[in-house]
Amino acid sequence: MTATSPAAADDGIRNVIIIGSGPAGYTAALYTARANLKPLLFGSSIFVGGSLTTTTEVENFPGFPEGVDGPVLMDSMRTQAERFGAEMLDDDVVEVDLTGSVKTVTDSAGTVHRAKTVIIATGSGYRKLGLPKEDTLSGRGVSWCATCDGFFFRDRDIVVVGGGDTAMEEATFLTRFARSVTIVHRRSTLRASQVMQNRAFSDDKISFAFDSEIAELHEENSMLSGLTLRDTFEGSTRKVDATGLFIAIGHDPRTELFTGQLELDAEGYLKVDAPSTRTNIPGVFGAGDVVDHTYRQAITAAGSGCAAALDAERYLAGLA
Numbered sequence: 001m002t003a004t005s006p007a008a009a010d011d012g013i014r015n016v017i018i019i020g021s022g023p024a025g026y027t028a029a030l031y032t033a034r035a036n037l038k039p040l041l042f043g044s045s046i047f048v049g050g051s052l053t054t055t056t057e058v059e060n061f062p063g064f065p066e067g068v069d070g071p072v073l074m075d076s077m078r079t080q081a082e083r084f085g086a087e088m089l090d091d092d093v094v095e096v097d098l099t100g101s102v103k104t105v106t107d108s109a110g111t112v113h114r115a116k117t118v119i120i121a122t123g124s125g126y127r128k129l130g131l132p133k134e135d136t137l138s139g140r141g142v143s144w145c146a147t148c149d150g151f152f153f154r155d156r157d158i159v160v161v162g163g164g165d166t167a168m169e170e171a172t173f174l175t176r177f178a179r180s181v182t183i184v185h186r187r188s189t190l191r192a193s194q195v196m197q198n199r200a201f202s203d204d205k206i207s208f209a210f211d212s213e214i215a216e217l218h219e220e221n222s223m224l225s226g227l228t229l230r231d232t233f234e235g236s237t238r239k240v241d242a243t244g245l246f247i248a249i250g251h252d253p254r255t256e257l258f259t260g261q262l263e264l265d266a267e268g269y270l271k272v273d274a275p276s277t278r279t280n281i282p283g284v285f286g287a288g289d290v291v292d293h294t295y296r297q298a299i300t301a302a303g304s305g306c307a308a309a310l311d312a313e314r315y316l317a318g319l320a
């Protein structure tokens with residue numbers, strides 16, 4: 001099958017610029033490339049391939065019955081989009097002007113790129129505790145996603161850090177696998193909604209360590225072997241023999257670049273006119289975790305990248 005372009009670039013103004021090289025950005029690149037829109041994708045200078053490049057086994061991306069290595073999956077997505085002519089620049093976008101009918105995107109060298117549409121797929125970052133060993137033990141007992149990794153923690157003693165809905169949800173989900181789950185929270189009361197709290201309080205496998213924070217992570221054979229909790233009032237410490245730690249203290253959507261131009265919600269996520277991916281500015285679309293509070297999975301990010309590509313394609317067809 002061949003595709004024809006409704007609005008091919010011929011005057012230095014591109015049809016589509018995509019910002020972000022995770023599953024959302026690469027899928028948007030694949031679809032817009034196959035629609036002959038000759039997309040240009042900015043994939044960041046230091047974090048090409050997005051969040052999945054920080055993990056090893058991905059067992060829940062359809063099409064891989066034996067699972068797939070995160071970086072391998074992301075390389076394959078990139079190669080697939082390039083096969084149809086998507087252009088990739090491993091560089092950061094440092095400035096955007098999205099307001100006019102021609103949008104401008106400035107790279108780190110100061111070069112200004114122009115396009116009729118922009119797809120924003122910049123993702124979000126998990127908040128970290130800021131402890132030594134936190135990064136090196138990621139994927140080795142330390143995780144930020146129970147849906148992604150819970151399955152690997154059968155019959156283990158697990159600690160979940162956080163006091164909001166996400167922490168309660170992660171803890172409750174993890175009881176399907178874990179021997180025990182301890183929720184560690186800095187304060188004496190939880191922020192989570194009453195219904196989520198009740199669910200956690202009534203679960204026999206869940207216990208609570210209030211007024212506590214994690215002081216240190218312990219490691220044995222490059223795996224998490226336990227952690228030290230510190231009482232936030234007295235400063236006293238105690239060791240906990242957990243071999244799993246799930247950090248559920250929030251996410252930061254990468255939207256600083258767009259502040260003042262695009263509508264963001266109270267938590268800084270990009271607002272779109274769901275179920276479409278349209279933002280408040282015509283020709284600008286949002287996809288993946290930068291929009292999504294709820295699901296935050298590779299497959300949902302890829303799905304919304306596809307939707308953004310189709311929305312951009314229709315918008316461009318309307319201009320022709």
Ligand code: FAD
Binds near residue numbers: 023054060149287298
């Ligand atoms: P991301 O993958 O975060 O990609 C966004 C990209 O945009 C990044 O490369 C970023 O650097 C880039 N970017 C941001 N700003 C700019 C800019 N100004 N200029 C250029 N580039 C920019 N999900 C699963 O489904 N299964 C799993 O097993 C799983 N495991 C995970 C394990 C870990 C350790 C982590 C961190 C996440 C995991 N996830 C998993 C979640 C999954 O990775 C995310 O839901 C998914 O990657 C979101 O895709 P995205 O395209 O929206 O954003």
